[in-house]
Amino acid sequence: MEHILLSHGSGGRNSQKLLKFIYDCLGSIVINHTEDSGIVTLQTDKLAITTDSYVVEPIFFPGGDIGKLAVCGTLNDLAMVGAIPKYITLSFIIEENFPFADLRKILHSIKKETENAEIEIIAGDTKIVSKGKMDKMFINTTGYGIVEHSLEINSKNAQPGDAIIVSGDIGDHGAAIMAYRNDFQSDLISDCASVVLLIRKLLDESICIHTLRDPTRGGLASILNEIVIASSVDIELNETEIPIKDAVNGICDVLGIDPLYMACEGRAVIICPEEEVNKILRILKKTNEGKNVCKIGSVIDKCSNPRLYLKTFIGSRRILPLLSREQTPRIC
Amino acid sequence: MEHILLSHGSGGRNSQKLLKFIYDCLGSIVINHTEDSGIVTLQTDKLAITTDSYVVEPIFFPGGDIGKLAVCGTLNDLAMVGAIPKYITLSFIIEENFPFADLRKILHSIKKETENAEIEIIAGDTKIVSKGKMDKMFINTTGYGIVEHSLEINSKNAQPGDAIIVSGDIGDHGAAIMAYRNDFQSDLISDCASVVLLIRKLLDESICIHTLRDPTRGGLASILNEIVIASSVDIELNETEIPIKDAVNGICDVLGIDPLYMACEGRAVIICPEEEVNKILRILKKTNEGKNVCKIGSVIDKCSNPRLYLKTFIGSRRILPLLSREQTPRIC
Numbered sequence: 001m002e003h004i005l006l007s008h009g010s011g012g013r014n015s016q017k018l019l020k021f022i023y024d025c026l027g028s029i030v031i032n033h034t035e036d037s038g039i040v041t042l043q044t045d046k047l048a049i050t051t052d053s054y055v056v057e058p059i060f061f062p063g064g065d066i067g068k069l070a071v072c073g074t075l076n077d078l079a080m081v082g083a084i085p086k087y088i089t090l091s092f093i094i095e096e097n098f099p100f101a102d103l104r105k106i107l108h109s110i111k112k113e114t115e116n117a118e119i120e121i122i123a124g125d126t127k128i129v130s131k132g133k134m135d136k137m138f139i140n141t142t143g144y145g146i147v148e149h150s151l152e153i154n155s156k157n158a159q160p161g162d163a164i165i166v167s168g169d170i171g172d173h174g175a176a177i178m179a180y181r182n183d184f185q186s187d188l189i190s191d192c193a194s195v196v197l198l199i200r201k202l203l204d205e206s207i208c209i210h211t212l213r214d215p216t217r218g219g220l221a222s223i224l225n226e227i228v229i230a231s232s233v234d235i236e237l238n239e240t241e242i243p244i245k246d247a248v249n250g251i252c253d254v255l256g257i258d259p260l261y262m263a264c265e266g267r268a269v270i271i272c273p274e275e276e277v278n279k280i281l282r283i284l285k286k287t288n289e290g291k292n293v294c295k296i297g298s299v300i301d302k303c304s305n306p307r308l309y310l311k312t313f314i315g316s317r318r319i320l321p322l323l324s325r326e327q328t329p330r331i332c
Numbered sequence: 333m334e335h336i337l338l339s340h341g342s343g344g345r346n347s348q349k350l351l352k353f354i355y356d357c358l359g360s361i362v363i364n365h366t367e368d369s370g371i372v373t374l375q376t377d378k379l380a381i382t383t384d385s386y387v388v389e390p391i392f393f394p395g396g397d398i399g400k401l402a403v404c405g406t407l408n409d410l411a412m413v414g415a416i417p418k419y420i421t422l423s424f425i426i427e428e429n430f431p432f433a434d435l436r437k438i439l440h441s442i443k444k445e446t447e448n449a450e451i452e453i454i455a456g457d458t459k460i461v462s463k464g465k466m467d468k469m470f471i472n473t474t475g476y477g478i479v480e481h482s483l484e485i486n487s488k489n490a491q492p493g494d495a496i497i498v499s500g501d502i503g504d505h506g507a508a509i510m511a512y513r514n515d516f517q518s519d520l521i522s523d524c525a526s527v528v529l530l531i532r533k534l535l536d537e538s539i540c541i542h543t544l545r546d547p548t549r550g551g552l553a554s555i556l557n558e559i560v561i562a563s564s565v566d567i568e569l570n571e572t573e574i575p576i577k578d579a580v581n582g583i584c585d586v587l588g589i590d591p592l593y594m595a596c597e598g599r600a601v602i603i604c605p606e607e608e609v610n611k612i613l614r615i616l617k618k619t620n621e622g623k624n625v626c627k628i629g630s631v632i633d634k635c636s637n638p639r640l641y642l643k644t645f646i647g648s649r650r651i652l653p654l655l656s657r658e659q660t661p662r663i664c
Binding site for chain 1: 337338339341342343344345346347348366367368369370371372373374375377378379380381382383384385386387389409410412413415419421422423424425454455456457459460461462465466467470472474475476477479486487488545546548549550551554555558562593595653654655656657658659660661662664
């Protein structure tokens with residue numbers, strides 16, 4: 001059988017075959033095969049929980065696929081509260097006639113990222129939808145991590161004087177996908193990756209962190225807009241410091257999209273006291289995923305009408321608003 | 333604004349508006365508004381985790397909607413390991429142009445079931461997909477419950493001599509949806525409901541339970557087939573004892589579908605030592621959801637080639653196999 005049939009979602013014999021296919025591809029990372037709920041024994045009483053559905057189009061893109069994205073995206077959401085990921089759930093919605101060969105590739109990506117992160121799959125689900133009633137494959141992953149630190153890491157905790165750091169070049173994921181969709185010639189690949197180890201290294205060195213966010217949908221400018229509102233602070237970014245690849249700038253120019261609003265899928269924005277900056281740069285520059293880390297701005301002051309500002313190349317200052325229009329649909 | 337736009341999934345201003353709409357409808361059951369991961373403090377070290385995506389068509393059906401189904405389905409999966417539900421995550425995939433009025437109705441169903449179960453929403457996500465690239469709305473829910481009992485409740489634990497009990501009439505959900513899709517005149521409604529309280533009552537009275545399953549996709553015969561294989565036992569059902577409404581039998585007759593394979597969404601199958609049967613019947617008959625509880629069969633013996641048998645009305649015995657074809661797509 002080369003393609004998925006509606007009967008693979010029936011609860012009958014073909015459902016069993018599809019499950020066996022999935023388990024065979026995933027191997028020992030699946031720790032619950034037979035029950036609807038998995039049971040785990042936890043070493044902590046403080047648990048972080050996150051959920052995301054992935055509808056990225058195309059499902060295979062330069063630098064990754066929907067499986068890698070689903071695991072890394074969920075791991076990154078756990079990392080953003082400083083949690084150590086332990087388990088994920090994995091739920092597929094698949095269009096009838098989807099090729100088993102593509103499912104295998106996606107499962108192998110999931111297996112690889114799951115093994116890298118030393119986590120296990122504790123529960124799963126698969127639904128099949130008639131051809132034409134959805135687009136190929138959607139994946140939901142949820143993640144569970146334990147919280148061992150005692151920091152208050154959240155979007156409300158950005159404080160005047162804090163530095164804004166980004167762990168690497170921004171906009172790669174969004175630009176790579178848009179280039180691919182528009183048949184542009186480009187070697188750019190998505191930054192899709194887990195930032196768990198980066199954050200782990202900072203926490204292990206007792207770095208004080210106030211806020212962590214991964215700039216996914218809506219990019220750097222959108223998540224910083226959320227932070228200025230949540231923390232009631234002004235933030236100023238320094239355009240000369242923001243690391244953007246020439247290829248990303250080029251693609252964004254052609255499409256008329258500001259790269260500051262382009263999604264990343266393997267970057268972390270770290271907001272911390274200024275005195276932690278040098279330590280963070282030193283630690284992250286030694287890593288592969290964080291080698292382009294840099295400070296890109298500061299939290300200015302408390303404010304009742306908070307704004308995100310950009311100090312531009314020419315020294316002027318402009319507001320970076322929350323956008324109203326959709327620039328990059330189905331980017332994740 | 334009356335319909336959902338692509339920009340409601342952009343991460344920008346309209347995403348914020350959609351989130352506010354969702355939070356306003358759900359109210360205080362949402363305990364994490366601002367972060368990608370919610371953090372909870374647990375009173376236990378033994379945690380049950382489950383996930384399900386819901387693609388039911390139609391999204392509003394007699395007796396419920398996709399929101400009620402998503403919450404109850406996930407609660408029921410937790411109940412099937414005897415866990416006490418504490419938190420759910422809620423992830424929407426919504427087609428562009430979906431009416432806000434329908435979203436409100438679905439959110440109100442979710443709020444009602446979540447409040448009834450005394451659980452909270454710990455994380456969420458919303459993705460918007462272009463019109464024509466999916467069918468209206470899919471929902472993923474995951475559930476987290478704590479396990480306080482010390483029973484071994486699982487599909488491998490059905491033992492010779494055990495009784496098979498079902499908590500109410502079977503096939504209502506599947507038959508109600510199929511009748512609605514086919515424009516049959518029928519007063520039948522889905523049994524969509526939480527069985528958490530039923531199971532809770534049994535555990536509170538220290539009933540010994542070996543296996544619990546909710547007969548959803550594939551119905552009673554499919555989940556019992558999974559159990560005979562997992563436990564390596566033969567099971568015999570007694571056709572005269574299986575509670576099926578005349579309306580369900582009628583709809584199944586017209587469609588050529590065996591009601592034993594029709595999905596339920598508010599029933600539990602309980603497998604337990606024979607000596608527990610009378611206690612279970614006494615406890616559940618007092619409840620609204622369990623008033624039609626009855627014993628429908630027995631686990632016969634250990635077997636290397638296990639089968640599910642039906643002792644028919646006329647006294648003959650036939651095998652109920654796992655089916656290969658899809659009878660009722662998108663039933664949940």
